Amino acid sequence: MKKSVILVALIFMVVVVFASPELKAREVEARGIEFLKKAIEQVSDQNLSSSIKTLQSFKTRNLLSEQKAVNFGIGAARRWLVREFQKIPGLEVVDDGYFLTKQGRRIIKDTELHNIVAIKKGQSQEERLIIVNAHYDTIAVSRDGKFNYEDVNTEAPGANDDASGVAALLEMARIIAPLETEATIQFIAFAGEEQGLVGSTLYAQKMKQQRKNIEAVLTLDMIANIEDGLGYVDSTRVRVFSEDPNDSLSRELARYVRRTAQVVLPHFEIELIFRSDRFGRGGDHTPFVLEGYPGIRFTEARENYSIQHTPMDTIDNLSVSYCADITRLTLASVLSLACAPKAPEVISERGVPLLRRGQGYDAELSWVWNGNKKEISGFKIYVRDTKAPFWERSYFAGKGDSFTFKNVSIDNLTFGVSVIGANGLESLISIYRMPGRRQAEYVFQELK
Numbered sequence: 001m002k003k004s005v006i007l008v009a010l011i012f013m014v015v016v017v018f019a020s021p022e023l024k025a026r027e028v029e030a031r032g033i034e035f036l037k038k039a040i041e042q043v044s045d046q047n048l049s050s051s052i053k054t055l056q057s058f059k060t061r062n063l064l065s066e067q068k069a070v071n072f073g074i075g076a077a078r079r080w081l082v083r084e085f086q087k088i089p090g091l092e093v094v095d096d097g098y099f100l101t102k103q104g105r106r107i108i109k110d111t112e113l114h115n116i117v118a119i120k121k122g123q124s125q126e127e128r129l130i131i132v133n134a135h136y137d138t139i140a141v142s143r144d145g146k147f148n149y150e151d152v153n154t155e156a157p158g159a160n161d162d163a164s165g166v167a168a169l170l171e172m173a174r175i176i177a178p179l180e181t182e183a184t185i186q187f188i189a190f191a192g193e194e195q196g197l198v199g200s201t202l203y204a205q206k207m208k209q210q211r212k213n214i215e216a217v218l219t220l221d222m223i224a225n226i227e228d229g230l231g232y233v234d235s236t237r238v239r240v241f242s243e244d245p246n247d248s249l250s251r252e253l254a255r256y257v258r259r260t261a262q263v264v265l266p267h268f269e270i271e272l273i274f275r276s277d278r279f280g281r282g283g284d285h286t287p288f289v290l291e292g293y294p295g296i297r298f299t300e301a302r303e304n305y306s307i308q309h310t311p312m313d314t315i316d317n318l319s320v321s322y323c324a325d326i327t328r329l330t331l332a333s334v335l336s337l338a339c340a341p342k343a344p345e346v347i348s349e350r351g352v353p354l355l356r357r358g359q360g361y362d363a364e365l366s367w368v369w370n371g372n373k374k375e376i377s378g379f380k381i382y383v384r385d386t387k388a389p390f391w392e393r394s395y396f397a398g399k400g401d402s403f404t405f406k407n408v409s410i411d412n413l414t415f416g417v418s419v420i421g422a423n424g425l426e427s428l429i430s431i432y433r434m435p436g437r438r439q440a441e442y443v444f445q446e447l448k
């Protein structure tokens with residue numbers, strides 16, 4: 001009896017002394033996942049449903065509809081939205097307002113435009129910004145079934161497009177506001193989306209001019225319809241659009257969302273679409289992408305074109321529980337990004353990737369991360385074939401600043417590195433990209 005006790009104690013000691021750093025890192029990551037799971041448990045179908053119902057009750061939220069009516073038009077919707085955000089302790093609510101004179105084909109009269117920005121300030125790295133957004137304006141075709149931009153008071157309840165996204169924003173804000181985050185999160189309800197991404201364009205340009213450090217833009221637009229016009233139903237998937245190339249910042253953000261969702265919501269599938277948006281359509285992530293920021297768009301798997309932009313876009317035709325699942329996975333991604341450390345840098349000050357051939361047949365990665373290493377669990381290396389859609393292998397690299405792969409082709413693989421916080425939450429993966437080349441110029445004379 002005694003002997004066996006001693007043996008067990010010995011084995012225990014050996015395990016403790018030699019427990020691999022990899023194993024420890026995995027335990028830390030498991031804590032991060034638990035934290036995210038706890039947060040998403042709070043998403044309430046009832047809250048989502050009540051927000052969508054209120055938003056559709058304003059009859060229309062057309063940018064050019066009534067500004068001053070009490071319970072009709074975009075002004076009433078805006079004032080309600082501001083009040084809802086203000087009810088949440090810990091948020092700063094900003095009215096990002098503009099005056100636009102009549103212009104183009106769609107802004108047929110002078111108008112005010114107000115984006116509503118609810119800010120959850122980061123604890124230690126306030127300058128890092130994560131933006132999650134939806135649009136609160138709507139539009140509908142006229143009785144003849146055609147768009148008539150003069151017809152600003154046509155009934156346009158926009159329950160799916162995009163009260164569903166706005167309801168998700170409010171719900172995420174409510175759950176995240178009491179939590180501590182490193183980075184700042186902005187929950188933005190844009191206006192003028194239906195006139196050509198007006199509100200998001202003005203905002204993205206302003207952010208770029210102010211040299212704001214936006215790490216991620218996640219746009220939710222139409223996330224509650226599950227049945228298409230042909231009768232096919234799908235409530236198990238969401239589409240996430242990201243622009244090419246395969247190693248773009250936006251694509252990497254999309255992969256981050258997919259990995260996060262796989263661990264916190266395994267029954268739900270993230271279908272990455274490798275293009276910037278739906279065919280011939282636009283979304284509020286695009287103005288940010290055009291300014292060089294990573295941006296992705298979430299949209300339901302099956303769309304019903306005969307309901308979109310009509311008075312039939314009401315909650316009766318939607319699935320709130322589907323909308324809740326998309327809210328959950330978006331919430332987990334946003335929270336994880338905001339609580340994780342800043343991603344490592346993989347480009348030198350001269351703009352050259354910190355990647356070398358080493359002895360000739362190796363790949364030596366190194367990175368720069370300016371933070372307190374006591375506050376991290378360690379770095380993680382990722383590898384995939386250049387053609388592969390997703391990362392194929394990962395390695396825990398401890399707290400060092402470099403990692404060497406022996407006998408691999410540096411030319412045929414894509415490498416990335418992330419950092420995992422002491423809280424188990426992981427940063428975006430920084431990718432080693434080929435630097436662009438310029439055509440060389442030589443001095444010469446043509447031979448006669």
Ligand SMILES: [Zn+2]
Binds near residue numbers: 135161162193221222
């Ligand atoms: Zn929309």
